[in-house]
Amino acid sequence: MSQCTEWVKCPQCGFPQADSFFESHAETEIVTCRRCGYYAHAAPVRDGSGNDVGWKREITVGVGVVGGDHGYHTLHSEEQVTAAARSLRAGLVEGKYRDSTSYVTRWNRGPRWNEGQIEFLVGSEPRLREG
Ligand SMILES: [Zn+2]
Numbered sequence: 001m002s003q004c005t006e007w008v009k010c011p012q013c014g015f016p017q018a019d020s021f022f023e024s025h026a027e028t029e030i031v032t033c034r035r036c037g038y039y040a041h042a043a044p045v046r047d048g049s050g051n052d053v054g055w056k057r058e059i060t061v062g063v064g065v066v067g068g069d070h071g072y073h074t075l076h077s078e079e080q081v082t083a084a085a086r087s088l089r090a091g092l093v094e095g096k097y098r099d100s101t102s103y104v105t106r107w108n109r110g111p112r113w114n115e116g117q118i119e120f121l122v123g124s125e126p127r128l129r130e131g
Helices: 080-091
Strands: 003-008 020-022 030-031 037-047 052-060 063-067 073-076 102-110 116-124
Touching: 063 080, 073 080, 080 102, 080 116
Parallel strands: none
Antiparallel strands: 003 020, 020 030, 030 037, 037 052, 063 073, 063 102, 102 116
């Protein structure tokens, strides 16, 4: 089993470092964005004999992200965003998380799913990684 990781431009918010993973064993490709919560999963489509006949890509529009030292989770409903912001704020007060790396975003959607504005409910813009 091997996995490749590279950065791609997020199709939803335009962030230049959305994470793209290709898992060669399962032949699936996953793209996630740690800024807006965009999530895409692509897998081969096979006919009755097991031949690859195409790809099927499922996209879940991001509503937000909660992130910190441990990594990040994409959020897909307003309720998840509100709950994540509440729990992260409480954790910061308790000293469970570090201020400098913790954040919660909300994607304020515009006329189209990929036109909108990122709002930081907690924390600030994740730093670009060196690469
Ligand atoms: Zn994004």
